Amino acid sequence: MVVALDAMGGDHGPGATIPAALDVVSNGDLAIALVGDPQAISDVLAEHSATNHPLLQVIPSDGVVEETDNPAMVFRSKPRASIFVCSGLVKMGKAHAFVSMGSTGASIAAATVTYGTMEGITRGCLGGAIIGFSPNTAIIDLGANIDVRPQQLADFGTLGSVMSRIIYGQKNPRIALLNVGSEETKGNTLVKETAELLTRSNLNYVGMIEPYDLPYDKADVVICDGFVGNVVLKLTEGLGKAIADLVRDKGAGALADEIYSMTNQLATYGGGPLLGVNGIAVVGHGAAGSTGIATAIKTAKHVFDNDFVAAQQKELDEFHTQVS
Amino acid sequence: MVVALDAMGGDHGPGATIPAALDVVSNGDLAIALVGDPQAISDVLAEHSATNHPLLQVIPSDGVVEETDNPAMVFRSKPRASIFVCSGLVKMGKAHAFVSMGSTGASIAAATVTYGTMEGITRGCLGGAIIGFSPNTAIIDLGANIDVRPQQLADFGTLGSVMSRIIYGQKNPRIALLNVGSEETKGNTLVKETAELLTRSNLNYVGMIEPYDLPYDKADVVICDGFVGNVVLKLTEGLGKAIADLVRDKGAGALADEIYSMTNQLATYGGGPLLGVNGIAVVGHGAAGSTGIATAIKTAKHVFDNDFVAAQQKELDEFHTQVS
Numbered sequence: 001m002v003v004a005l006d007a008m009g010g011d012h013g014p015g016a017t018i019p020a021a022l023d024v025v026s027n028g029d030l031a032i033a034l035v036g037d038p039q040a041i042s043d044v045l046a047e048h049s050a051t052n053h054p055l056l057q058v059i060p061s062d063g064v065v066e067e068t069d070n071p072a073m074v075f076r077s078k079p080r081a082s083i084f085v086c087s088g089l090v091k092m093g094k095a096h097a098f099v100s101m102g103s104t105g106a107s108i109a110a111a112t113v114t115y116g117t118m119e120g121i122t123r124g125c126l127g128g129a130i131i132g133f134s135p136n137t138a139i140i141d142l143g144a145n146i147d148v149r150p151q152q153l154a155d156f157g158t159l160g161s162v163m164s165r166i167i168y169g170q171k172n173p174r175i176a177l178l179n180v181g182s183e184e185t186k187g188n189t190l191v192k193e194t195a196e197l198l199t200r201s202n203l204n205y206v207g208m209i210e211p212y213d214l215p216y217d218k219a220d221v222v223i224c225d226g227f228v229g230n231v232v233l234k235l236t237e238g239l240g241k242a243i244a245d246l247v248r249d250k251g252a253g254a255l256a257d258e259i260y261s262m263t264n265q266l267a268t269y270g271g272g273p274l275l276g277v278n279g280i281a282v283v284g285h286g287a288a289g290s291t292g293i294a295t296a297i298k299t300a301k302h303v304f305d306n307d308f309v310a311a312q313q314k315e316l317d318e319f320h321t322q323v324s
Numbered sequence: 325m326v327v328a329l330d331a332m333g334g335d336h337g338p339g340a341t342i343p344a345a346l347d348v349v350s351n352g353d354l355a356i357a358l359v360g361d362p363q364a365i366s367d368v369l370a371e372h373s374a375t376n377h378p379l380l381q382v383i384p385s386d387g388v389v390e391e392t393d394n395p396a397m398v399f400r401s402k403p404r405a406s407i408f409v410c411s412g413l414v415k416m417g418k419a420h421a422f423v424s425m426g427s428t429g430a431s432i433a434a435a436t437v438t439y440g441t442m443e444g445i446t447r448g449c450l451g452g453a454i455i456g457f458s459p460n461t462a463i464i465d466l467g468a469n470i471d472v473r474p475q476q477l478a479d480f481g482t483l484g485s486v487m488s489r490i491i492y493g494q495k496n497p498r499i500a501l502l503n504v505g506s507e508e509t510k511g512n513t514l515v516k517e518t519a520e521l522l523t524r525s526n527l528n529y530v531g532m533i534e535p536y537d538l539p540y541d542k543a544d545v546v547i548c549d550g551f552v553g554n555v556v557l558k559l560t561e562g563l564g565k566a567i568a569d570l571v572r573d574k575g576a577g578a579l580a581d582e583i584y585s586m587t588n589q590l591a592t593y594g595g596g597p598l599l600g601v602n603g604i605a606v607v608g609h610g611a612a613g614s615t616g617i618a619t620a621i622k623t624a625k626h627v628f629d630n631d632f633v634a635a636q637q638k639e640l641d642e643f644h645t646q647v648s
Contacts, residue, residue: 070509133566143504146512180467180554185394188470188551211555212562227512228555230504231535235559238536242457243567243583247576255574259567 001029003300004086004095007036008064009102010293011286017101018044020293025055030301033095035059035085061085064102067286071105075113083107087114090279097280097300101271101293107283108144108274115279118313120320125156125226126283127163128272130233132262133215136168139178139222140275143230150193153177153223157203158319159275160221162311166303167273168220176209176219178228183208190225201322237264271296273303275312280304325353327624328410328419331360332388333426334617335610341425342368344617349379354625357419359383359409385409388426391610395429399437407431411438414603421604421624425595425617431607432468432598439603442637444644449480449550450607451487452596454557456586457539460492463502463546464599467554474517477501477547481527482643483599484545486635490627491597492544500533500543502552507532514549525646561588595620597627599636604628 007017014036021032034041038060045051045058062080065071075084086098087110100107108124117124127140140156140163141148157175164173177195179187184195187208198205209219211232224232240263248256264287271284271292280303284296303309331341338360345356358365362384369375369382386404389395399408410422411434424431432448441448451464464480464487465472481499488497501519503511508519511532522529533543535556548556564587572580588611595608595616604627608620627633 068507131563131566133563133570146504146510178555180470180551180558183392186470188549191551210562211558212565214559215562215566225512227504227515228552231502231552231555232559234504234535235538235556236563238534238539239455239457239560239563239587240567241536242455242539243564243586246457246583246586247571247579250576250579252571252574252576252579255571255576259570262567262570263563 001301001304002031002033002095003297004033004035004059004089004098005297006082006086006098006100006102007034007041008061008082009100010284010288012289014040014044016288016290017293019048019290020297021056022048022050022053023290023294024297025053028055031055031057032297033057033059033089035061035082035089037061059085059089065106067103069103069106071103071109074106075109083110087111090114096304097282099282099284099296099300101284101286101288101296104143104283107281111274111277111279111281115277115281118276118278118316120316121155121276122152124274124276125159126272126274127156127160129168130265131215131236132265134217136164136170137214137217137219137222138164138168139214139224139229139232141224141226141229142233143226144274145226148190148225150190150197153190153194153225154197154201155276155316155319156223157198157205157221158315159312160223161203162308162315163275164220166306166308166311167299170220172204173220174206175203175221175223176206178211178222178224179208180210181208182210201319203319240264271299273299273308278309280309325625325628326355326357326419327621328357328359328383328413328422329621330406330410330422330424330426331358331365332385332406333424334608334612336613338364338368340612340614341617343372343614344621345380346372346374346377347614347618348621349377352379355379355381356621357381357383357413359385359406359413361385383409383413389430391427393427393430395427395433398430399433407434411435414438420628421606423606423608423620423624425608425610425612425620428467428607431605435598435601435603435605439601439605442600442602442640444640445479445600446476448598448600449483450596450598451480451484453492454589455539455560456589458541460494461538461541461543461546462487462492463538463548463553463556465548465550465553466557467550468598469550472514472549474514474521477514477518477549478521478525479600479640479643480547481522481529481545482639483636484547485527486632486639487599488544490630490632490635491623494544496528497544498530499527499545499547500530502535502546502548503532504534505532506534525643527643564588595623597623597632602633604633
């Protein structure tokens with residue numbers, strides 16, 4: 001398997017992506033195409049005495065998508081940016097997946113154009129376990145879908161069920177709907193209509209989960225719209241940082257590091273695959289360090305090895321039959 | 325001033341509400357009507373050797389609204405429940421405000437029926453500073469309004485501005501809109517349309533705030549719909565509890581208590597006033613202990629003393645003129 005790695009993406013750029021790639025290829029079961037500025041990549045490879053590694057190749061790109069670029073428009077102005085060269089390698093059959101810690105919007109756009117979305121899906125979604133206290137609870141969507149309809153939200157449940165089985169090893173994933181109360185009478189219109197769909201499906205739908213319970217392993221998949229999911233993600237990170245700083249100020253440095261890691265899982269563990277598209281794109285957190293990036297690359301390999309894409313389409317088709 | 329206190333409401337009932345009332349009346353500047361089961365109230369008063377306190381009176385009620393009751397329907401089945409007796413005392417002119425740690429939905433219903441909503445407002449909203457790391461940042465709405473329109477969300481900004489001045493002492497409150505990115509191009513339809521309204525107003529609108537920044541004093545008022553606000557509230561609490569437990573397990577009990585308090589502010593500090601209604605109703609957190617309840621009662625007095633209601637209506641009228 002070949003993974004195209006956006007060597008330029010993320011807060012740390014090649015200084016983090018190249019060590020991550022070296023870490024991963026040391027297993028010998030994967031080759032990596034390092035996409036980016038050749039000089040910048042060569043410099044870091046030389047620092048690690050790895051200029052001619054047999055499992056690494058350098059693919060030049062020109063420019064990087066910035067957070068301030070409009071994801072829907074940036075392909076026109078920067079068609080040779082590292083993320084688009086990555087997805088292009090997959091399109092040409094020279095790589096089997098791409099991994100980027102860069103602009104989430106651009107990664108989604110690149111994956112959507114390259115792979116297309118699955119039948120019955122209009123846009124991919126992002127999910128993952130983001131709270132270390134409940135390390136197998138995947139929250140979907142984390143920000144790819146800001147305004148969603150009930151059928152989309154329900155689809156997150158199906159895609160999340162596949163994710164939970166294949167990535168987190170849960171046998172019969174419990175699917176829960178994030179809500180502001182556990183009673184059926186509570187919630188917004190979106191949640192109420194989605195609950196009705198989920199009840200009609202064969203998913204292992206266990207009902208509503210309150211935000212308070214997210215750290216307590218009450219479900220394997222928690223679905224919510226991307227606005228709410230992104231609030232959960234970023235509040236967890238910000239609050240965790242504030243608490244870790246407090247603990248550090250009291251002289252408990254190791255404990256502070258642990259709290260930070262528990263609440264900043266994406267930065268610690270890299271990222272997750274875009275769901276609902278016909279191919280493998282691991283969309284990472286900009287703040288990921290090389291350990292996190294290495295994990296993200298391994299995620300790409302893991303989903304590749306386990307027919308993750310086909311399993312999603314199959315279960316989506318079944319789900320749509322159940323609720324239609 | 326007389327405050328009607330729902331002595332039965334909240335997780336701890338009279339065991340917490342009565343000590344809170346005793347604490348508050350010890351200042352001598354306020355009388356409290358204790359509404360609830362006379363026997364239960366008398367028992368706790370006797371325990372505190374306060375059976376005939378000159379600033380306390382006992383008003384009997386029959387029944388309590390449970391979390392499982394439908395707030396919109398429960399007045400018919402339990403018209404003599406403690407919360408409705410509280411609001412009835414205000415309606416009859418025998419009290420100037422009511423305070424309850426019981427069912428939030430029932431408190432909102434009681435306040436809305438008793439006071440009516442302000443001109444230009446269809447439903448009250450709840451807000452307050454819930455993250456101890458940023459003790460003057462009020463988040464509105466915390467769960468009273470689950471499905472909102474842009475004008476409603478923008479109104480939270482105006483009401484929050486008054487709240488920030490009168491309750492938190494901020495001179496020129498910075499109003500921010502909670503969003504999943506700080507760029508204008510990000511966000512859902514609701515946020516984008518609300519931003520447009522806020523920009524046209526004379527509010528001190530400082531733009532978008534990301535959930536990550538909620539603990540860092542970037543704004544005095546943060547507005548969001550009640551679904552999102554409730555997620556912020558309950559995730560903060562749940563995560564704080566998980567982290568406090570972790571810290572406690574490591575033997576740092578005092579630090580754990582501090583973390584719990586920083587992330588469970590409503591339970592620690594009682595509750596906040598319902599905004600947008602023509603009277604004073606302090607809606608508290610069920611988990612509040614007597615210190616928190618005492619603070620909630622003091623909040624009722626503080627807003628009473630500072631013409632909080634009139635200030636809201638005045639600024640709402642101005643705001644509506646500015647954006648219409």
